[in-house]
Amino acid sequence: MKVTIFGTGYVGLVQGAVLADVGHDVLCVDVDAAKVAALQAGRIPIHEPGLQPMVQANQAAGRLRFTTDAREGVTHGRLLFLAVGTPPDEDGSADLQHVLAVARTIATHMAAPKTIVNKSTVPVGTADQVADTVRTVLAGRGAQIAFEVVSNPEFLKEGAAVADCKRPDRIVIGTASAAAEAQLRELYAPFNRNHDRIVMMDVRSAELTKYAANAMLATKISFINEIAGLAERLGADIEAVRRGIGSDPRIGYSFIYPGAGYGGSCFPKDVKALIHTAQSTGFTPELLLAVERRNDAQRQTLGERIVAHYGGSLQGKTIAVWGLAFKPETDDMREAPSRYLLQALWAAGARVRAHDPAAMGEARRIFGERADLTLCESPADALQGAHALAIVTEWKIFRVPDFEQIAQRLRDRMIFDGRNLYDPAVVAGHGLGYVSIGRPGVSPPDKA
Numbered sequence: 001m002k003v004t005i006f007g008t009g010y011v012g013l014v015q016g017a018v019l020a021d022v023g024h025d026v027l028c029v030d031v032d033a034a035k036v037a038a039l040q041a042g043r044i045p046i047h048e049p050g051l052q053p054m055v056q057a058n059q060a061a062g063r064l065r066f067t068t069d070a071r072e073g074v075t076h077g078r079l080l081f082l083a084v085g086t087p088p089d090e091d092g093s094a095d096l097q098h099v100l101a102v103a104r105t106i107a108t109h110m111a112a113p114k115t116i117v118n119k120s121t122v123p124v125g126t127a128d129q130v131a132d133t134v135r136t137v138l139a140g141r142g143a144q145i146a147f148e149v150v151s152n153p154e155f156l157k158e159g160a161a162v163a164d165c166k167r168p169d170r171i172v173i174g175t176a177s178a179a180a181e182a183q184l185r186e187l188y189a190p191f192n193r194n195h196d197r198i199v200m201m202d203v204r205s206a207e208l209t210k211y212a213a214n215a216m217l218a219t220k221i222s223f224i225n226e227i228a229g230l231a232e233r234l235g236a237d238i239e240a241v242r243r244g245i246g247s248d249p250r251i252g253y254s255f256i257y258p259g260a261g262y263g264g265s266c267f268p269k270d271v272k273a274l275i276h277t278a279q280s281t282g283f284t285p286e287l288l289l290a291v292e293r294r295n296d297a298q299r300q301t302l303g304e305r306i307v308a309h310y311g312g313s314l315q316g317k318t319i320a321v322w323g324l325a326f327k328p329e330t331d332d333m334r335e336a337p338s339r340y341l342l343q344a345l346w347a348a349g350a351r352v353r354a355h356d357p358a359a360m361g362e363a364r365r366i367f368g369e370r371a372d373l374t375l376c377e378s379p380a381d382a383l384q385g386a387h388a389l390a391i392v393t394e395w396k397i398f399r400v401p402d403f404e405q406i407a408q409r410l411r412d413r414m415i416f417d418g419r420n421l422y423d424p425a426v427v428a429g430h431g432l433g434y435v436s437i438g439r440p441g442v443s444p445p446d447k448a
């Protein structure tokens, strides 16, 4: 099928590549000319396993093209996807300016019936707003052309975006139109083999489903972080508690890992937006407000622990930081817990030596040159001359470190672990002090 995707961010680019890969004829449109030029040359702006070869192969096959030409985009696809950003507005609500701008562009250029499919995460009611916008522009042109607006939220995870898109666990489609349903069923048929993954519903329910999914996951994380705080105060071990509750299939093992808080481009933004939506209807979302408050506190906790350990000041101290990305397998640092940690360390007077396997370029872009930050090429290099080590992202290469080397290099022999990567007894066995989340601490050794 001929498909156009507006927006070549995470969702649009991955979706475009995956649709082309099963044989659809995909044209991706973006207003960013530099980005389009890079994509045309096969250069991918994001770090995502498997994406680069997939884009290049489908470009070579002529099934995946990139353009800044919106008119060409509108003409090309029978299905027009909206996959543009919905950044948070000042008040936390989702900013719809990009979504509505594309709606106007579509209405300006369309000359034949179109199905507009919204993949961006947007507040309930946005499909109606898009439809109103298109209708108004068409009326201004004196044109009478049929169109539908469908909600088809995306559930991919960064770092596993290609795999998630190729093998979705559900395909949520919100529309009342039988014709639109038939088109989307045809589009997704290659992803819907063996058993039916398509969940049909009305437009508003589909829009709310996306927020409900992310809010539920964020709730699980804030819940376990709250219990971790309790475990610390009660002398219990959150890792034992986690295994103990996860074994109940009603609870499950996933998304109950305590840590330095959730980050990324989705959870913080979507929880905020859902709170705003609720409040705009006069309804107080008690639970969501608490989920957000717990996470705000959780992202401060690693920094607070380090500063408290040193009695309130980090003057003259150098802290090695392992991990900057908001999670492994991505270079994304949006809302990353590491950013809160670095600010806390700097505010207390520390110097930072940081390493991340993927996000070094991103860190350079965000922080620029500063005297109190050294970006190091390896985890071992970050330890050089540092007093203590802080771990913020659970990259695989940090999981089985050379503890002897850590003990030799760290002047104060302290590890502050925001992801509970190690067995406290093993760390203590190497003569290192260890502070983690929700577990009994191991005091630092007396220095010889």
Ligand code: UDX
Pocket (backbone or CB within 6 Å): 154, 155, 156, 157, 158, 159, 214, 217, 221, 254, 255, 256, 257, 258, 259, 260, 261, 262, 263, 264, 265, 266, 267, 326, 327
């Ligand atoms: C999330 C959703 O998983 C995805 O379905 C949706 O489409 C977009 O938002 P993503 O933001 O890529 O995806 O990351 P995810 O893997 O869900 O992790 C989010 C954050 O939660 C990370 O900062 C991670 O470290 C944290 N997390 C996750 C925990 O702290 N504990 C956990 O148990 C799980």
